[in-house]
Amino acid sequence: MTPEPSERLHSSHGTDPDLVELVRMFVDEMPARIAALQAAWEAEELSVVRRLAHQLAGASAGYGFDPVGDAARKLEARLTDRGPAETIRREFDDLVSLCSKVTV
Numbered sequence: 001m002t003p004e005p006s007e008r009l010h011s012s013h014g015t016d017p018d019l020v021e022l023v024r025m026f027v028d029e030m031p032a033r034i035a036a037l038q039a040a041w042e043a044e045e046l047s048v049v050r051r052l053a054h055q056l057a058g059a060s061a062g063y064g065f066d067p068v069g070d071a072a073r074k075l076e077a078r079l080t081d082r083g084p085a086e087t088i089r090r091e092f093d094d095l096v097s098l099c100s101k102v103t104v
Contacts, residue, residue: 009101013064024104026063034099041092050079053095065102071095 011027013019033056040048053076060069075091 007101008103009065009067009098010103011064012066014104019064020104023063026059026065027102027104030099030102034096037092037096037099046079046088049092050076053079056095056099065098068095068098068102071098 011019011023013023033052037049037052037056040046040052053072057069057072057076060066060072071091071094075088075095078088078091
């Protein structure tokens with residue numbers, strides 16, 4: 001499902017002519033990142049989810065998607081400190097939701 005225009009998350013670098021192609025590549029790769037997160041979650045491979053969240057946290061900031069990076073860092077931290085299962089699930093869902101909204 002494609003998010004409504006008002007729900008889309010735009011890169012803060014999306015209009016920078018030097019970065020727009022890199023941002024576009026990041027956005028184009030997002031469905032594969034989401035699929036990998038979901039597959040690891042469904043397989044209960046939380047160490048893989050944590051690693052993917054860590055990678056996403058680092059990449060998101062560089063591509064101008066700070067809300068995605070913030071959500072990924074929160075999930076990574078919660079998985080590291082083994083927080084409550086319902087909190088981890090909510091933060092996972094929040095991250096996937098934000099990832100599904102990225103656009104140039």
